[in-house]
Amino acid sequence: MKKGDAPEKLKEFYKALFKAFGPQGWWPGETPFEVIVGAILTQNTSWSNVEKAIRNLKEEKLLTPRRMHALGLKELAGHIRSSGYFNIKAKRLKNFIDRLFDNHNGNLNNLLKKNAGELRKELLSINGIGPETADSIVLYAAEYPEFVVDAYTKRIFSRHNLIRHDAGYEEVKSLFMDNLKPDAVTFNEYHALIVRTGKHFCKNKKPLCEECPLGVYF
DNA sequence: TGCCAGGCCGGGT
DNA sequence: ACCCGGCATGGC
Numbered sequence: 001m002k003k004g005d006a007p008e009k010l011k012e013f014y015k016a017l018f019k020a021f022g023p024q025g026w027w028p029g030e031t032p033f034e035v036i037v038g039a040i041l042t043q044n045t046s047w048s049n050v051e052k053a054i055r056n057l058k059e060e061k062l063l064t065p066r067r068m069h070a071l072g073l074k075e076l077a078g079h080i081r082s083s084g085y086f087n088i089k090a091k092r093l094k095n096f097i098d099r100l101f102d103n104h105n106g107n108l109n110n111l112l113k114k115n116a117g118e119l120r121k122e123l124l125s126i127n128g129i130g131p132e133t134a135d136s137i138v139l140y141a142a143e144y145p146e147f148v149v150d151a152y153t154k155r156i157f158s159r160h161n162l163i164r165h166d167a168g169y170e171e172v173k174s175l176f177m178d179n180l181k182p183d184a185v186t187f188n189e190y191h192a193l194i195v196r197t198g199k200h201f202c203k204n205k206k207p208l209c210e211e212c213p214l215g216v217y218f
Numbered sequence: 219t220g221c222c223a224g225g226c227c228g229g230g231t
Numbered sequence: 232a233c234c235c236g237g238c239a240t241g242g243c
Binding site for chain 2: 038039040042043044045046047048049050084085088092127128129130131132133136148150151152153191192194195198199203
């Protein structure tokens with residue numbers, strides 16, 4: 001496929017997925033802080049496990065920066081057990097919250113009001129926040145147009161030869177950033193639709209099946 | 219029963 | 232600059 005085809009291809013894929021699944025209404029969280037907690041907890045973990053952890057935190061009234069800041073690591077880990085990797089994720093949550101209090105007066109809006117580039121840079125400087133988690137926060141909590149790339153994105157779009165199979169994060173991201181108009185609403189929906197598709201048709205590292213809206217591949 | 223899930227880090231080449 | 236092991240629960 002030629003490089004100039006990418007914009008049309010990306011639009012075509014989007015249309016097919018939107019037609020099949022409709023609007024996804026992401027992020028599945030009510031507040032920016034909940035989005036951020038979810039973004040960290042869902043690292044290499046199914047969302048259903050994360051939901052339980054978030055439900056716990058809500059029931060214990062711990063889902064605020066201040067309350068979480070006051071918790072010890074072991075205690076916090078106990079509340080997020082179901083999300084897996086709970087020790088390391090407790091640390092990562094604390095790392096984020098510590099930064100919030102050290103540099104932003106514990107005020108999330110103070111952090112999120114930075115411009116997209118500065119926000120992303122600061123998030124990446126926090127231990128435990130990598131490119132996907134950072135972009136998820138920038139897009140779904142701050143609502144800036146940064147495209148989020150995940151394992152499904154790589155699988156689906158490399159299988160359709162829009163990117164190389166061994167493409168790295170930034171390389172995949174640039175496929176979307178360079179060929180779509182930067183729009184947070186569209187990027188929001190597109191990534192959500194990719195995840196929706198991947199969950200059902202990309203399982204077990206197998207090729208897309210024939211029921212997939214993107215058609216048979218391989 | 220085993221494999222996988224909306225990654226990331228640290229240590230080693 | 233990559234490559235790899237470790238991190239851990241719950242669902243199918």
